[in-house]
Amino acid sequence: MITIENLYFKYDKNPIFTDLSLSLKDKVNIIVGPNAAGKSTLLKCIFGLLPAKGEILWDDKRLSEIPRKEKMNLMVYLPQQDMAETTLTVFETVLLGRLESLAWKVGDDDLEKALTALEALNIDSIARRKMNQLSGGQRKLVSIAQTLVRDPKMILMDEPTNSLDMQKQLELFSIIEEVSIKKDMMFIIVMHDINLSSRYADSLVVLKSGGEFYSQGNPKEIVTEEMLKEVYGIEAYVMLNENDIPVVSPIRSVKDTIAQ
Known part of the structure; x- marks a missing residue:
């Protein structure tokens, strides 16, 4: 469970959060709200990319005090930006998600996990293609596969459906739903699409413009x-x-x- 207590953060002289408190304990937590609500900023604060004040806890343990290697095994952050175009193949790129466990000789377990992630997203057919030959939507799916291959406890995703068509959006959230249950994994996802969020969120968090907390709960109760x-x-x-x-x-x- 993630617990946020009295979070404060500002860009220059502009406060984004002044006293934000909430708990995230469900499998699929989706954060929604208008532009300038601080949704992406909140993910970066949780991951530690921004120096926010206040407390951010994972099961009563301060995230800021967790050692780097342990933290990398605990959580993964997937930003909005697509992966860079490189000459690496899709399979090699996904395998890099296992960087912490890779040795001079790549183990069978690492290879199997990379292939499984590709198959889960239905992109195993492009495993041999180079990243600079892919469309934006394909690169997005590769970045998600690279995230899943690490088997973290928690995945933070910022607008993961960007560049994906409607079919791929539904497939992605079906995979998120399945993975969250099978692997007991928590997802914290920032989204703009209120209908897609309502369909797949176990818990919906609504932020108002200016980073103010508005409501949290089951979409049926929250989306009014x-x-x-x-x-x-x-x-x-x-x-x-x-x-x-x-x-x-x-x-x-x-x-x-x-x-x-």
Whole structure:
């Protein structure tokens, strides 16, 4: 479980978080909110890329006090940016995710884990291709495979569906759902797509513009017309599908209503 207590962080003189407290304990935790809500910043604070004040704990242990090697085995951070174009093959790139365990001679276990990650994302057919020959969406899937191959306890993902078409988005979240259960792995994911988030989140965290905590819980309870108006500034219909998952149909910006 991740516990955040009284988090404070600012860029230059602009505070992003002033007193943010929340707990993340479900398998698939998705953070949503409008632009400038601090979603990506929160991931970087958890991973330790930004020097935030306050407490960030993993099972009551301060993340800042965990040794580097132990921390690398505990969590992986996947940023928004696609992987760089290199002359390495897809398989070699994914295998580098096992860097901490690699020796001069690559072990069978490392090779098997790399292949399994490629198969899970249905990209084993391009294992021999070079990274500089791939599309942006393919490179995104390779970076996710490289993340999964390390078998961490927790994966932080910032907009992992960027560059992916609708089919690949659904496939990715089906894999996340499956991996979270089979490997008892926690995911903390930043997303913009409220419908995709509602479908797959065990727990939805909503941040308002300015880094203010708004609500957290089951999507069915959290995604309401009132929340969309107060947080996103839109009027929308919210309907429950046959599986009691909220589906958002935007109507208009609240600003448009005021202008009329």
